[in-house]
Amino acid sequence: MVQLSFSNQQLYEIGRLNYGKLIDFCTLLQERDYWEKPQSILNMPIQAMLDAYLQAVLIKISIDAGRFNEEEKNFICSLTKTNPFKIDLKAEIDGKSKQSVDRLTATPPIFLQLCDLMDKEQGTKIAGQAFDCILNIILALAYLNNGKTTSVLKLVEEYYKKVCVFLNSELIRKVLTQKYIFRKICNDRLDCQYYQEFFIGCQEKECDFSVLKEKQKRRIEKIKEEMQHEKEENLLERWMEELNELIGLEKVKQEMNSLINLIKVKKMREQYGLPSTEMSYHMVFTGNPGTGKTTVARLVAKIYKELGILTKGNLVETDRSGLVAGYVGQTALKVKEVVESAVGGVLFIDEAYSLSNQGIGNDFGGEAIDALVKLMEDNRNDLVVIVAGYSNEMKQFIHSNPGLVSRFNKYIDFVDYSSEELGEILAFFAKKSAITFDADAVQCVEEQFERLAGESKQAFGNGRGVRNTFERILVNQANRIVLCKNPTQEQLSTIIKEDVQGIIV
Incomplete structure (x- = not known):
């Protein structure tokens, strides 16, 4: 006291x-x-x-x-x-x-x-x-x-x-x-x-307080910038890791990593005021359906955002039906609407070659291409376009318009998955669904994958075909399980040979 x-x-x-x-x-x-x-x-x-x-x-x-x-x-x-x-x-x-x-x-x-x-x-x-x-x-x-x-x-x-x-x-x-x-x-x-x-x-002391407040404000802004930079680095690392962990696609991953390294160095040179060559970030993805083109395009959008090339990092998917209208003048408006929704991210056009069906009367694919080229130029600082389709058809498509040739100079080829890679994709789907294959089921599926060759392999659909196959396997398992009285958790989670026999037609 x-x-x-x-x-x-x-x-x-x-x-x-x-x-x-x-x-x-x-x-x-x-x-x-x-x-x-x-x-x-x-x-x-x-x-x-x-x-x-x-x-x-x-x-x-x-x-x-x-x-x-x-x-x-x-x-x-x-x-x-x-x-x-x-x-x-x-x-x-x-x-x-x-x-x-x-x-x-x-x-x-x-x-x-x-x-x-x-x-x-x-x-x-x-x-x-x-x-x-x-x-x-x-x-x-x-x-x-x-x-x-x-x-x-x-x-x-x-x-x-x-x-x-x-x-x-x-x-x-x-x-x-x-x-x-x-x-x-x-x-x-x-x-x-x-x-x-x-x-x-x-x-x-108000002047002193104002000075201190301004210093504190600058200090907070600097901390925020550092935190944002750290967050961007962490996200870039995360998306790169996701890209490199994709099953197969070794050549795709190698080319994408080289391209990303080139962009990183270009950004570093710009920070030091060094001259750097202009780059086109648009790409052509070639390959059969189901080879991971859309998956990689989605990661490209996210990676480009973290590199500062894009502001949003979103992916907008479309095809001929989303770009071409049935009457004169409507196609350009349709293309404009789709492109504007993709600004800040990546516009992914699947089966883009179908836009250049030359010689077909009353076809507005050419109008769609012309509108696309103009809008790509108008939004060149915040839009990346990736066109995808079969290799030969895509080469013809790119050369159908001079504006496409000058903008798409980077080709990445997606080869078909091997039998072993198809098995890895199936195992990935199974793990996500808490499903296990017994030894006989694994052997049976592997033998069916190995028999795929030539046209039958192309028709199978690669990764997309594996997803469809997995869904059919689950249907077969369900038809078998409902006949069991009080099935156990192990039975509900296990695929046996009976479920996979003749599953790949």
């Missing part, structure tokens, strides 16, 4: 002086019509509202500190003009009144919020002074009978922090800082003058 220079008589006087100043603020709020609307709801004079709030706060802190004694009760009763909680010097406060105290102290202080609102709307500076007056009254109560202890001061500080949340004006936040309450308590400044002195000090 610390010996104070305040007698109880002085503390009573401090309370009255600060209460008088609060009454002045009430009068000001009323004169400027800030109490009109709250009064219609609460149906009480503004002074009665202030008294109720002050008594509730003082009772709450006294009870929490274990010091709601006769001296504290007398201080509270002598402070306010009304006695809304009907405090009796000789009796304990009843349960109903305690509930009212808890409810009132848990809600935002209307009086201080009105002061804060007037400050913002009319340029006054009363909210901070009013809050300071309330704190002075609370501290005067806490100091009665030399009662300044760590525990009671902690309660005062908790009240201060809670109320600060409800005061939103920039001025309040500048002045009523942790330093303000710390100095107030340490120096026993229970007078109204303390706030004015602290406020003036803050104004004198």
